[in-house]
Amino acid sequence: MTKLTHRYIARIVVEAKTALFIGTGETSLLKDALVVKDANGWPIIPGTSITGVLRHALEDAIEEKQKYKEIFGYQVGDKGLGSRLIVSNGHMMISEKIVAEGLMNEDYATVLAKFDNLPTRQHVKISAKGAAAKGGLFDNEVVYKGTRFMFEIELKGTSEDKEIWNKILETISDPLFRIGSGTRNGYGNLEILGDLSYNKDLDLSIAADFDAYLNHPASLNTTISGENLALKHDSSLTHYILDLTPDDFFIFSEGHGDDETDNKPVQEEIVVYNSDGFTFKSFTLIPGSSIKGAIAHRTAFHYNKLKERYAEELIPKLTYQIASDLYCGSGNKAVNQLFGLGSGFEFEIETKNKIKNGYNDYDLTGDSRRGHIIIDDIYLNDNEVDNSKIFNHVAIDRFTGGAMDTALFSEKVSHLKEGKEKIQIDLYLDKDNIDKLSIKAFENALIDITKGLLPLGGMTTKGHGMFTGTLTKVTPINKVEESVNQYHLKY
Incomplete structure (x- = not known):
């Protein structure tokens, strides 16, 4: 079995260039579709959403399909392999430096009230006659444009996985990488803020890197060292x-x-x-x-x-x-x-x-x-x-x-x-x-x-x-x- 001697870690801050809609699948008395939120009531990007979009985007990008399966894991009958990629939830940033994680106190109650009543987008299906189709009126909540989220992504691998790691980061920064529902209708356009995002590679066979990995903080409300994330603009x-x-x-x-x-x-x-x-x-x-x-x-x-x-x-x-x-x-x-x-x-x-x-x-x-x-x-x-x-x-x-x-x-x-x-x-x-x-x-x-x-x-x-x-x-x-x-x- 190959020893996974390297850890590739990136802490990424994204800003919604358009409204964002990741639904809960539930409705309310006033709205047909609700945005997923954390325990405090702040909007959140589930790690599963990030992983799913990333996996789909990389399906055709990685030529070696077996290598792709080893990264994301698979299950076929009684045979399977766990994922080597770890993705956290995308937590909302309530300031340029503070991330909304864990249970929050009441200091943010006034601001949180704005997110209790998110904007609603009205939609109506138009028939071939140019009029509203029967039963075609619906609406959904959206997260405000400009809202920022922070998440962390980690790949367990070897020195040979550096190229794949770069491909993962390149995919996330691609203009085509969008998250949530309605990504073809104006939603989910996220921009990586490169000066607030960091990327680092750790070789666990080196004592200093091993110690750095052991001391790597779990909280997103901490500072980490690393290189600023290079962005793909093409x-x-x-x-x-x-x-x-x-x-x-x-x-x-x-x-x-x-x-x-x-x-x-x-x-x-x-x-x-x-x-x-x-x-x-x-x-x-x-x-x-x-x-x-x-x-x-x-x-x-x-x-x-x-x-x-x-x-x-x-x-x-x-x-x-x-x-x-x-x-x-x-x-x-x-x-x-x-x-x-x-x-x-x-x-x-x-x-x-x-x-x-x-x-x-x-x-x-x-x-x-x-x-x-x-x-x-x-x-x-x-x-x-x-x-x-x-x-x-x-x-x-x-x-x-x-x-x-x-x-x-x-x-x-x-x-x-x-x-x-x-x-x-x-x-x-x-x-x-x-x-x-x-x-x-x-x-x-x-x-x-x-x-x-x-x-x-x-x-x-x-x-x-x-x-x-x-x-x-x-x-x-x-x-x-x-x-x-x-x-x-x-x-």
Whole structure:
């Protein structure tokens, strides 16, 4: 049996660049999905979540599969091997130097109250008709953007495992490494703070290193020596950049209003750390899921257009529901490949029979799977956006031509302030063997946004949410930038 003479240890601090959602699987009277917390009520990243994401990311990275099994362990029948990788929970930092571990006293009760009532994200599934789908409204808690967590990771091994250890650290610092649910919808983007993270290698055959390992503290509220963690800034993702200028007003609605209006732009607080702890600052939020939903529906349209599938030809042969299942939403090949298939998705029996009879060009069977398009939430501060403009509306009685009783309503909308000329939306494609026609349909949908043909946000039928701009595609090979400004109609 190989002697494990080396210990590779890293203490890592990560900051949430977007909101974070690691669910408990439970609900409450007010929310459909809750964030996992520790005994004190602080948000926490379970070590199992970190290990699971890391293991999945390294499956294809480590060529020697047996070596991979030896690191993470396995169990096949009565044969198995324990993991050589130890990962702690990611505990929240309540200041730049203090980690929330163990039972806390009441000194932090005021701050903890903010985490008792975390922000709630509202979601609604949109049907092929552009309206809310039945039973498609749901919500979930999220952890504030800017929240920091600290965790420790240790690998037991030999001197030959140095390369694998570097691969593990490189994977954690990769932009593709995201944790939690909804990582393709704007959640879970974590950034390693290299100046607060440390890495060290210990050779237990050396007396000094052996003593250092024996004295290594278990608490994260201690200082350790080591080298600052080197970060990986390169990415193997195809990067799409939308630089958009709103024609006028736009609104990504909160779903309710305030004491002045019936509806208003969604705002969310973020955490900003300082020497005394942290403060909260309010930002106007553009949820990545809102943009992604609009793009997914338009991608389905362009894919059907490129395949020359037209409603007037399909509907006489199929019912609306079956045609919608087959060619829109998750039944559309481009949407299925790029945006994934949600859990619990199930076609009707009649639709399945149509698939078997060749009505669709894509195998839509199988388990749920995540998508390959990644988008982040966008946060705009008070110096960039103004939300004070109010639009008043009144419903008119068709017979009298006068205002209907109790039918006055209004909304606040957003517009960019002077000096803020555009909004940048970043989308990433994490797979390079997607069907070419699906990619073209997706790019055509992005072009529609730049031409003002696909409004974003809410109340678009009132004229809000029109944008124009440019689309740039950055490929991972040599970081070549390509301006994309016209439809790809030939292939």
